[in-house]
Structures are given as structure tokens and as C-alpha cells.
Amino acid sequence: MNPNVPVPHDIPVPHDIPLPMPAPEPVLVAVLIVFFLMHIAFVNFMVGGALLSFIYEARGLKQKRYDRLAYEIASTITANKSIAVVLGVGPLLAINTLYTVYFYTANALTGALWVSIIPLVVIAFVLTYIHKYLWHRMEGMKALHLAISGVACLLFLFIPLIFLTNINLMLFPEKWGTVHGFLSALALPNVLPRYAHFVLACPAMVGLFLVWLFRRRSDAEIADTGFSRAELIRLGYRWAFWPTMAQFLVGPVALFTLPHTSGSQAGAFGLFGLSILVSLALCVVMIREIRGPDGAIGRMFGLAASLMLVVVVLMGAGRHLYREAAVSEHREMVRAKTLEYARKAEEARRQAASATAAAVK
Amino acid sequence: MDFPVFHLDILGNRGLIATIAILHVLINHGLAVGLMPLVAAMEWYGHKRGDARWDKLAYRILFFAFLITTTVGALTGVGIWLSVSLVNPYSIASLIRVFFWAWFVEWLVFITEVCLILAYTLTWKKWATGAAKVRHIRLGFALAFFSWVTMAIIVSILGFMMDPGNWLSQHTLWSGFTNPVYLPQLAFRTPLAAAMAGVIAMFLVPFFVKRDDPFRATALRAIAVWTLVAAPLVLAGGLWYYAVVPEAMRDNFGVALASLQFAEWQQKFLEIAVVTVVAILAVVQWAITRPQLLPRVVLIVPFVAILWMTGHFERVREFVRKPYVIGSYMYANGFRVDDYALLQRDGVLAYATYSNPLTDAEKAGLPEGLAAPERAALLTRIQAGKDVFMNTCSRCHTGHGVNSITGHLQRMFGDQPWRSELTAGYIENMHEAQPFMPPFPGTARELELMGAYLEHLQHNAAPIPGAQQAGVVVITPTLRAALTGAPPLTQASATPLTRETSTR
Amino acid sequence: MIAHALSRLGAWLAARPDRLTVVNALLLTAILILLGSADLFRFVGGAAVLLCAAAILVRSLRRMDGNPLTLHPYDLAVMLAPPAIAAALAALAIILVVGHAPGSFAHTMGLVLFTIEFALLALGASDGGDGTPEAARA
Incomplete structure (x- = not known):
């Protein structure tokens, strides 16, 4: 943006909280990125696990062994969902601190849906518990049992949309004056492509999670499922492979619909581009695993997981650079205005104090 | 704010x-x-x-x-x-x-x-x-x-x-x-x-x-x-x-x-x-x-x-x-004690970033028979008063629900008209009679504006929407002048922020 | 009519001896309250509480066979903590009753507390094996 072009008056520039940051900014950024990625990985396991469990339970109506597979997957959700929630608190704390003005503004503008995250997640969790712990007792009422799983899936798919809408809205102060509740914030460009990108990541991540799970299961446990180990691992890889292939389409759409920002996006684009290259490598590894002989499958899991980790880290870092590009200039204005306000407050305080002193005399 | x-x-x-x-x-x-x-x-x-x-x-x-x-x-x-x-x-x-x-x-x-x-x-x-x-x-x-x-x-x-x-x-x-x-x-x-x-x-x-x-x-x-x-x-x-x-x-x-x-x-x-x-x-x-x-x-x-x-x-x-x-x-209203001197001198509206637009339901109940310009002027006063209320009272008080401001006024003043002088005079000194209330952070004129809004609430029972429903209006210098009824803008505050001025 | 009610009451009391114990304790408390003398309350009430507490203590010691260390800490707690706390609360109740004017909150709470604690202590003192923890009996 040209430095001499005035910022339009309808871009709000609030004051920030006039207390120093509790830690150097890079530390807070590190907390935000590292723990957010951990959080989102478990969210992917949770959402993807719920979806896969639903799909396989439906298939299990015809073929019993798929029902057992669905139960195996459902059993992992309990732990994954608790870890997903608890890992979310740290990044929430960090984003509260780093982006106070932006984050709280977006929250307030979509407040009704924002706070309803709590009851929605509670309901989704209770449904997953019912789904898992009453699995065998509800054998006789499969339709109801599947419906419970379906509702939980829908909730799990909807809740991230609320977060995404907020995280998107906070980046664009020029939109704050035009938003009327959640739906209009949802309609901002880029929300839906980013959402599609997230949804596709869920089966991909849980696919790799299943490969990890079935590699370490004992032979007896594998035999119980009615599948061979190679079948199960291949199944996990397939879930990881095809959605990742689809990301080569959805990812660029999400990338090119990113709104223009005042700061430079070169860094963010560089990282995203790099992550596309690494994803290609990941896909090559996975296709070799899928096509390989039964005896060798799973050998390259370490490599695949590491490549996925690199992709995720690049995405997280790129996302942060884009966020900085979007708000950095505005944040400078906020900073200047906050300082100015503090100066005026100090001056007014002195004025009032001397007026009181004069009155006493 | x-x-x-x-x-x-x-x-x-x-x-x-x-x-x-x-x-x-x-x-x-x-x-x-x-x-x-x-x-x-x-x-x-x-x-x-x-x-x-x-x-x-x-x-x-x-x-x-x-x-x-x-x-x-x-x-x-x-x-x-x-x-x-x-x-x-x-x-x-x-x-x-x-x-x-x-x-x-x-x-x-x-x-x-x-x-x-x-x-x-x-x-x-x-x-x-x-x-x-x-x-x-x-x-x-x-x-x-x-x-x-x-x-x-x-x-x-x-x-x-x-x-x-x-x-x-x-x-x-x-x-x-x-x-x-x-x-x-x-x-x-x-x-x-x-x-x-x-x-x-x-x-x-x-x-x-x-x-x-x-x-x-x-x-x-x-x-x-x-x-x-x-x-x-x-x-x-x-x-x-x-x-x-x-x-x-x-x-x-x-x-x-x-x-x-x-x-x-x-x-x-x-x-x-x-x-x-x-x-x-x-x-x-x-x-x-x-x-x-x-x-x-x-x-x-x-x-x-x-x-x-x-x-x-x-x-x-x-x-x-x-x-x-x-x-x-x-x-409890979210204002720092240290900022009170400034706010009581210049007013809350002078520094507010957003205005909380009145909905159509909230505009009902105006006195009958007002000419269009009078009506518009009154609505501007009520809007300004609402903004003062939202910024200074609404963290604890509702308009018509739990711990409502109208409930308190009803108890104190009954059905007599809640004239601006009456309510403003009370609120100005309220913290002395009831020390658990914070002092009012704004100017005397803002008190009066809020009085006009409270008077309006006596005739209008529409729920007050929050930003999550009605959104916000960003306060531009023009809007600020209209809300505060302040004299025309000085040169300094009229200059829009640019990168140059903001990072000085 | 009255005689009939009394005989039913007598039968109800006789059905379980601990009912009689509780009624006796309540009657003593009622008399102390009606007399309204702080000194009497202190001495008679205090003596009654001490008597019950001593009885429970002797019985507990006998059950330990002189060596409390052989018991699990929980069993020890189950045996000693309830009567000890009851006795302490009864003493607190007496202090409250004696130290505050009748009708005050502290006085009333003191009376309520004393009634409960003394009845419980009397019950504990008269217990044979009925109220003893199962684990300790085993």
C-alpha cells in the first residue's frame, strides 16, 4: 500500500490494552504456532475418526467386519477429542495475548455462535460417548446408533466452521463495520475454500493415524478385526492419499482467493508453494506404499509421517506470515493510537490533580 | 469502547x-x-x-x-x-x-x-x-x-x-x-x-x-x-x-x-x-x-x-x-481508573471506536407529532445516549432483562416521566450513595444524552441488541461530531491516519 | 386413646433398644434447654458428653487389642474420627450456647448442634456391634 494514501475513515482503529506483553513476541508466536498445530492435528483425528467410523459402520450393516473396524476407530475418538480440547487452550491463550484487538472484535461480532461452541461441543462429545460405550448394547437398534454417529459428525463438521469464520474475520478490520452476525461473516470471501481445505485434511490425517495404529497393534488384535494387517494399513494410506490429491485442487483455490493484504504476501506464498512440493513427495511415498507388496507395506510410514509433519509446519508458518501481512500495518496504527491515548490520559490526570490541589488551596 | x-x-x-x-x-x-x-x-x-x-x-x-x-x-x-x-x-x-x-x-x-x-x-x-x-x-x-x-x-x-x-x-x-x-x-x-x-x-x-x-x-x-x-x-x-x-x-x-x-x-x-x-x-x-x-x-x-x-x-x-x-x-465497566480524568474531561464518545446502531424496533415510541428534522435530531440524541449506555453501563445492566436499568429507574422514580435532569442528576452522584457502583466515566453532556436515552426506554421496551446481532457502525469523524454535538473538527483530528502519521 | 398411643410408642421403642437411647438423650437435652440455666447446661451437658466419649474410647481401645498399628489407617480413622469429631462439636456447641444470649444465631445453632451431637454420642456409646464398621469386624 502506498504510504501516502490515507487510510479510509471507516476502518476502525481501536486502542489496545495499555499493559506490556507478558513475553517477547517471538515466544508468544512460537507458543501459538506449535501448539495450534498440535491442537489441529488432534482435531483432524477427532473429526476424521468420527467420519470414518460413521462410514464403516454403515458399510458394516452388510459386512460385519466393517462394523468391527468402525468400532476400533470410534474407540480412538474418546482420547483424541480430550487431547484436542486441552491442546486448544494454550493457542487460545496466545492468540488472546498477541491479537487481542483483532480476536476479541471478531468474537464479539459473531458472539452468539461463538459462545454456542460450548454447548455444541458438549453435545457432540456426549453423543460420541454414547456411540462408543453403548455400541454393543445398541446392536439391536443400528439405525438409531448410526443416527447418533451422524449427528455427532455434523456437529464436528460445523464447529470448526465457527472458529474459521472468526479467525478469518479478525484479519480484515475494514469488514468489521459491515458484518451483522455469524452468517454475514461466513459470507466473506475465502472462508469456504479454507473450510474445504480443512475438511479434506481430516480423513487424510486420520488415515495416517490409522496406519500408525494398525502397525503397532498385536497380531491377536488385528485378527479380531477380520482384516489382515496389510489390508488395514493400505486402507489407512488410501484415506490419506486421495484427499491429499484433492488438496492439489482445493489448496490453490484457497490460496488464490486469499484477500489482498496491506503487507507483502511473498513469504506466505513461498511457504505455501514449498508445502505443495513436499506434499507431492508425500503422495509419491504413499502411492509406493499402497502399490507395494503386502509384506513391505508400512515400512515407509516414518518417512510419510515426517513429510506430513513438514507440510503441516509449512502450512502453519505460512498461515502466520499471511496473518501478519494482513494485520501488521493496522497494528502499527493501533499501537500509535494507544500511545497517544495513554499520553492524553496522563496529561488529563495531571491537569485534574493540579485542579484539585488548586481547589484545596 | x-x-x-x-x-x-x-x-x-x-x-x-x-x-x-x-x-x-x-x-x-x-x-x-x-x-x-x-x-x-x-x-x-x-x-x-x-x-x-x-x-x-x-x-x-x-x-x-x-x-x-x-x-x-x-x-x-x-x-x-x-x-x-x-x-x-x-x-x-x-x-x-x-x-x-x-x-x-x-x-x-x-x-x-x-x-x-x-x-x-x-x-x-x-x-x-x-x-x-x-x-x-x-x-x-x-x-x-x-x-x-x-x-x-x-x-x-x-x-x-x-x-x-x-x-x-x-x-x-x-x-x-x-x-x-x-x-x-x-x-x-x-x-x-x-x-x-x-x-x-x-x-x-x-x-x-x-x-x-x-x-x-x-x-x-x-x-x-x-x-x-x-x-x-x-x-x-x-x-x-x-x-x-x-x-x-x-x-x-x-x-x-x-x-x-x-x-x-x-x-x-x-x-x-x-x-x-x-x-x-x-x-x-x-x-x-x-x-x-x-x-x-x-x-x-x-x-x-x-x-x-x-x-x-x-x-x-x-x-x-x-x-x-x-x-x-x-x-466493572471496563474503564481503567487512570483513564477517568481524560474521559470525564473529553467524554467517552470522543474516544469510542464504534457506535451501536438503533434498530427499527428501538426507534419506536418517540413522542407524537414531531416534524421530520426534530425527529431526526431527537434520534441522534437517543443514538448518542445509547452509545454512552452501551459503553458505560451494559457490562452489568440490561435495558429490560436481568438487573435492568429500567427496573432500577422504575423503583426509584415510578411512573413519573424519567426526565433527563432527574436521571442524570442521580447517576452523577450515584457512586457516593452506593459505593459498589463505579463513578460515571463521561462528561456532563454525555450524562444528559444518556438521560435522553433512558427517558426513551420508558416508552420503548424493545430488547437492546448486541453487536452479535446488529453489528456496529465505525465512528468516522463526521459521525463523532454528530454524536457528541462537538464544534467542527479541528485540523489535527480531521487529518486521516496514514502510514506516515500513524508510525510517527 | 392416649393409653393406646402410649402402648404403641412403648412397643416402637422396645423394638430396637437404640431408639430408647436416642429418646433419652433428646429428653435430657430438652430439659436442659427448658431450664435455661447456662451453668447447668455447661455442667450437666458437659458431663454427659464426657461420659459418652469415655465409654466409646474405652470400647475402641479394647477393640484395638492395645496395638493400633496393626490397623489400616482408614480403619483407625473410621473408629476414632467420628466420635472424636462429635465430642469436639458437642463441646463447641456448649461453648456457643453458654457464651451467647438466647435467641441469637450462635445460641440457636449451638442448641441444634448439641442436640445432634449428644444424641449421636449417646447412640455410639450404647452401640454393641451394630454400628461397627464391617471391615473392623472381619
Whole structure:
């Protein structure tokens, strides 16, 4: 943006909280990125696990062994969902601190849906518990049992949309004056492509999670499922492979619909581009695993997981650079205005104090 | 002023926080902090005695707690964050800047706690014998310890909000952490959690052990002894807390005026605490002496008494804090004490970022027969008055719902017209008559504008929407001039911000 | 009519001896309250509480066979904590009753507390094996 072009008056520039940051900014950024990625990985396991469990339970109506597979997957959700929630608190704390003005503004503008995250997640969790712990007792009422799983899936798919809408809205102060509740914030460009990108990541991540799970299961446990180990691992890889292939389409759409920002996006684009290259490598590894002989499958899991980790880290870092590009200039204005306000407050305080002193005399 | 105003006009903003927070406190104290040591102790005792019935009962109680704490418990904890950041972003943002590391450590402990409860519950049946069982019991006590530590950290922040103590001069985390109300409050909450857990566990026993099983009486007696030992400590902690609170009050009020009303609250808290403790003791001793003769409904008595006491305790805690949200630093309306001089000189609207647009329903009820320009001028005044109200009152008061401003005015002025002079004159000096109210932060003209809005509310019962429904209007210099009725813009404030001017 | 009610009452009391114990304790308390003398309350009430507590203590000691260390801490707590706390609370109740004017909150709470604690102590003192913890009996 040209430095001499005035910022339009309808871009709000609030004051920030006039207390120093509790830690150097890079530390807070590190907390935000590292723990957010951990959080989102478990969210992917949770959402993807719920979806896969639903799909396989439906298939299990015809073929019993798929029902057992669905139960195996459902059993992992309990732990994954608790870890997903608890890992979310740290990044929430960090984003509260780093982006106070932006984050709280977006929250307030979509407040009704924002706070309803709590009851929605509670309901989704209770449904997953019912789904898992009453699995065998509800054998006789499969339709109801599947419906419970379906509702939980829908909730799990909807809740991230609320977060995404907020995280998107906070980046664009020029939109704050035009938003009327959640739906209009949802309609901002880029929300839906980013959402599609997230949804596709869920089966991909849980696919790799299943490969990890079935590699370490004992032979007896594998035999119980009615599948061979190679079948199960291949199944996990397939879930990881095809959605990742689809990301080569959805990812660029999400990338090119990113709104223009005042700061430079070169860094963010560089990282995203790099992550596309690494994803290609990941896909090559996975296709070799899928096509390989039964005896060798799973050998390259370490490599695949590491490549996925690199992709995720690049995405997280790129996302942060884009966020900085979007708000950095505005944040400078906020900073200047906050300082100015503090100066005026100090001056007014002195004025009032001397007026009181004069009155006493 | 700097954030769009989230507002719930029926339940009230504090109602939202209170609902979530009280639910969280009950689950945290009753099903986590207090219950985990009890469950671990039962498992340990059963193992020592080689009696599987203890193990079975302990597991059932734990599983119940697991279901509730990992759903409603964990999420209401996050819900406090979400709701407080909506209702009073200024205070929570300030607290985070002070307590970031405390919360961060608390979070790490919380992660540990969640991992432990997952491990403890999910390995119960696998680690059932020999060395594995011993390890499992240790896991249980570790879980109990970490549950307590999370509470011990959070209680400090609650204490800080009542009386920041040395933080006001030193501004360090440690000086804030070791505030004067901390230890007494912790000493009160710890046995309270144990007693609550005992009462809840006693309530659960009849669901898990059949009536004709003699073990039911044995288990009831055991849990009753646990509760019995905690109950006197609740009273002792409560008395200590009761003794330090007036000190904190004096720091906040600075006026002797409030002491009468406060003394009443304090006395009531003490009486409720005594009645509660006696009720717990009576039921618990009954359960010890004649467990087989204890009807299940009687267990509801101490449970309700504990709810009543906890609820009242949290209200006293809130009351003591007033008129501040952070003692002597920030008023309950979200304005810093240090900014008052500026705001009372120039006005709140002079620095507000957003206006809260009137909806069509809110525009109804204007006097009949106004010409178009008069109507427009009146609406501008009402709009400005609404903005003052939303910025200075709406964190605690609604228009027509819980703790409504119209309810208070109705009580004071009845059906006579709420003229601007009347209400403005009252609000200007209100904090002297009622020291738990913060002083009005704006100018005399803003008081008058708000008076016009309050007068309008007498004829308009439409709920006031928050920014989450109606959105916000960004205040441009033109709009600001219209709202404040200020003289034409000076050159300096008319110059739009550019990169050059903003980074100077 | 009255005679009939009394005989039913007598039968109800005789059905379980501990009912009679509780009624006796309640009657003593009622008499002390009606007399309204702080000194009598202190001495008679205090003596009654001491008597019960001593009886329970002697019985508990006998059950330990002189060596409390052989018991699990929980069993020890179950045996000793309830009567000890009851005795302490009864003493506290006497202090409250004697130290505060009749009609005050503290006085009333003191009376309530004393009634409960003394009845429980009397019951505990008269107990044979009925109220003992199962684990200790085993």
C-alpha cells in the first residue's frame, strides 16, 4: 500500500490494552504456532475418526467386519477429542495475548455462535460417548446408533466452521463495520475454500493415524478385526492419499482467493508453494506404499509421517506470515493510537490533580 | 469502547458468565479436585484389603466423573474464557497480560491432568493385578494432586481480582500471584471440594450398590467419614477467609459507607456457611452411625446446602470486588481508573471506536407529532445516549432483562416521566450513595444524552441488541461530531491516519 | 386413646433398644434447654458428653487389642474420627450456647448442634456391634 494514501475513515482503529506483553513476541508466536498445530492435528483425528467410523459402520450393516473396524476407530475418538480440547487452550491463550484487538472484535461480532461452541461441543462429545460405550448394547437398534454417529459428525463438521469464520474475520478490520452476525461473516470471501481445505485434511490425517495404529497393534488384535494387517494399513494410506490429491485442487483455490493484504504476501506464498512440493513427495511415498507388496507395506510410514509433519509446519508458518501481512500495518496504527491515548490520559490526570490541589488551596 | 459491544438483554451478560462459571466450579470442585483423591483412596484401600467390591465401586464413581468432567467440565472451563472475552474483553485482556505465565503453567498442569484421567480410567481394567495395580493406584494419587494444583493456580487469579495487593505498585506476576486473599481462599476451597465430592459420592453409592448388599452401608460409612473430616475444615477455611475479606474491602471501597451493607452480606455468608456445615455434619454422622437407615433423599439436603453456599460465596466474592473488576485498577465497566480524568474531561464518545446502531424496533415510541428534522435530531440524541449506555453501563445492566436499568429507574422514580435532569442528576452522584457502583466515566453532556436515552426506554421496551446481532457502525469523524454535538473538527483530528502519521 | 398411643410408642421403642437411647438423650437435652440455666447446661451437658466419649474410647481401645498399628489407617480413622469429631462439636456447641444470649444465631445453632451431637454420642456409646464398621469386624 502506498504510504501516502490515507487510510479510509471507516476502518476502525481501536486502542489496545495499555499493559506490556507478558513475553517477547517471538515466544508468544512460537507458543501459538506449535501448539495450534498440535491442537489441529488432534482435531483432524477427532473429526476424521468420527467420519470414518460413521462410514464403516454403515458399510458394516452388510459386512460385519466393517462394523468391527468402525468400532476400533470410534474407540480412538474418546482420547483424541480430550487431547484436542486441552491442546486448544494454550493457542487460545496466545492468540488472546498477541491479537487481542483483532480476536476479541471478531468474537464479539459473531458472539452468539461463538459462545454456542460450548454447548455444541458438549453435545457432540456426549453423543460420541454414547456411540462408543453403548455400541454393543445398541446392536439391536443400528439405525438409531448410526443416527447418533451422524449427528455427532455434523456437529464436528460445523464447529470448526465457527472458529474459521472468526479467525478469518479478525484479519480484515475494514469488514468489521459491515458484518451483522455469524452468517454475514461466513459470507466473506475465502472462508469456504479454507473450510474445504480443512475438511479434506481430516480423513487424510486420520488415515495416517490409522496406519500408525494398525502397525503397532498385536497380531491377536488385528485378527479380531477380520482384516489382515496389510489390508488395514493400505486402507489407512488410501484415506490419506486421495484427499491429499484433492488438496492439489482445493489448496490453490484457497490460496488464490486469499484477500489482498496491506503487507507483502511473498513469504506466505513461498511457504505455501514449498508445502505443495513436499506434499507431492508425500503422495509419491504413499502411492509406493499402497502399490507395494503386502509384506513391505508400512515400512515407509516414518518417512510419510515426517513429510506430513513438514507440510503441516509449512502450512502453519505460512498461515502466520499471511496473518501478519494482513494485520501488521493496522497494528502499527493501533499501537500509535494507544500511545497517544495513554499520553492524553496522563496529561488529563495531571491537569485534574493540579485542579484539585488548586481547589484545596 | 474499543471492542464491539456483545450484549444479552434478557439473561444479562453476567448471567451468561455466572451460568457457565458456577457449573464449572461445581464440576471442578465436586467431581475432580475433591473426588479424585477419594476414588484413589478407595482403590488403594480395596487393594490393601483384597476386597474387589471397593475397586468396582471406585471404578464406577470414576467413570461417572470421567464422563462429566471430560465433557461439561472441560468445556465450561473453556467457556469461561469465551464468555468473559465477550462480556468484558478489557478485564480479561488485562488479566492475561499479567497472568499469562500462570495460565500457561496451569495449562501444562491441565494437560497433565487430562492425560492422567484418560490413562487412569482407560487402564483400570488392564492394570488390575500385582505391580501394575500398584502403579495404577499411584496414577490415581498423581491425578488427584494435579487436579488440586490447577485449582490452586486459578484461585490466585480470583484473589487477585478482589485485591491485587502489591501488584498495583510492582506490576510483576509474583506480586500479583501472592495477593492477600489467596491462601485463605485456597484453604476454604480445598476442604469444600473434598466435602462436595463426599456428598456427591454418597449420593451415587445407592445407584451402584444394590440395596440388599451389605457393602452399601460399608461404602456409605467410608465416604461419610471422608466428608466428616472435611466439614470442620470448610468452616475453619471459611472463617479465615471471612477475616481477611474486610481488609480487601477497605482497599476497594475506601469509604466506610458501604460497610453496613457489606456487613449484612458477610454475616449472611457466615450464617449460610454454618447452617451448611451443620447440615452436612448431621447427615454425614447419620450415615456413619446408621448407614442402613439413611434414605437417599436426605442426601439431597447437604448437596443443596453446598450449592447454596458455593453460589452465595461466589456472589460475595463478586460483591467484594465492586466497584472494580480488578481492584483499584479497572472498574466493572471496563474503564481503567487512570483513564477517568481524560474521559470525564473529553467524554467517552470522543474516544469510542464504534457506535451501536438503533434498530427499527428501538426507534419506536418517540413522542407524537414531531416534524421530520426534530425527529431526526431527537434520534441522534437517543443514538448518542445509547452509545454512552452501551459503553458505560451494559457490562452489568440490561435495558429490560436481568438487573435492568429500567427496573432500577422504575423503583426509584415510578411512573413519573424519567426526565433527563432527574436521571442524570442521580447517576452523577450515584457512586457516593452506593459505593459498589463505579463513578460515571463521561462528561456532563454525555450524562444528559444518556438521560435522553433512558427517558426513551420508558416508552420503548424493545430488547437492546448486541453487536452479535446488529453489528456496529465505525465512528468516522463526521459521525463523532454528530454524536457528541462537538464544534467542527479541528485540523489535527480531521487529518486521516496514514502510514506516515500513524508510525510517527 | 392416649393409653393406646402410649402402648404403641412403648412397643416402637422396645423394638430396637437404640431408639430408647436416642429418646433419652433428646429428653435430657430438652430439659436442659427448658431450664435455661447456662451453668447447668455447661455442667450437666458437659458431663454427659464426657461420659459418652469415655465409654466409646474405652470400647475402641479394647477393640484395638492395645496395638493400633496393626490397623489400616482408614480403619483407625473410621473408629476414632467420628466420635472424636462429635465430642469436639458437642463441646463447641456448649461453648456457643453458654457464651451467647438466647435467641441469637450462635445460641440457636449451638442448641441444634448439641442436640445432634449428644444424641449421636449417646447412640455410639450404647452401640454393641451394630454400628461397627464391617471391615473392623472381619
